[in-house]
Amino acid sequence: MAKSVSKSRLLTARVMSGLVILFMLFDSVMKFIKPAEVVEGTLSLGFEEHHIFIIGLLGLLSAILYLVPRTSILGAVLLTGYYGGVIVTHLRMDAPLFSHTLFPVYLAVLAWGGLWLRDESVRSLFPFRKQHFADKGIESDI
Numbered sequence: 001m002a003k004s005v006s007k008s009r010l011l012t013a014r015v016m017s018g019l020v021i022l023f024m025l026f027d028s029v030m031k032f033i034k035p036a037e038v039v040e041g042t043l044s045l046g047f048e049e050h051h052i053f054i055i056g057l058l059g060l061l062s063a064i065l066y067l068v069p070r071t072s073i074l075g076a077v078l079l080t081g082y083y084g085g086v087i088v089t090h091l092r093m094d095a096p097l098f099s100h101t102l103f104p105v106y107l108a109v110l111a112w113g114g115l116w117l118r119d120e121s122v123r124s125l126f127p128f129r130k131q132h133f134a135d136k137g138i139e140s141d142i
Contacts, residue, residue: 003120005117005118009117009118010117010118012114012117013113013114013115013116013117013118014114014118015114016110016111016113016114016117017066017110017111017114017115017118018114019110020063020066020079020107020110020111020114021063021066021067023107024059024060024062024063024066024079024107025060025063027056027059028056028057028059028060028063029056029060030056031052031053031055031056031059032053032056034049034052038052039052042055044093045089045090045093046089046092046093058078058082059082061078062075062078062079062081062082063075063079065078066078066079066111072115072119073115073119073121073122076111076112076115079107079108079111080108080111080112082104083104083105083107083108084104086103086104087101087102087104087105112126
């Protein structure tokens, strides 16, 4: 039997996930429209203009999978991979750490945090609860 999620937890989860989805939708749509700023930014990161559509499509598909409850875990995994590419790109360019390089980490924390708050199966994979180590007499917050 699935445990029910409190209204405040569900609202927090939806806000966290919603921020990720809105950002990814905006980012993907801008890559399809290709205003001059997007083209210049992409070129400055070492990509060619013909890569912009593919990058946008990968981000959009990942966001859509994340949006659909039945495929949200797959979407989160794909977004995590997408964000890993963004991190490496910014590291290679020596971009500012907290504003550029770690920004995808913030998005990943929001994406997985939103899932963790609303999905019991994700909470069982990543249990943040007290575990008692009876054989050693140690209590741990894992």
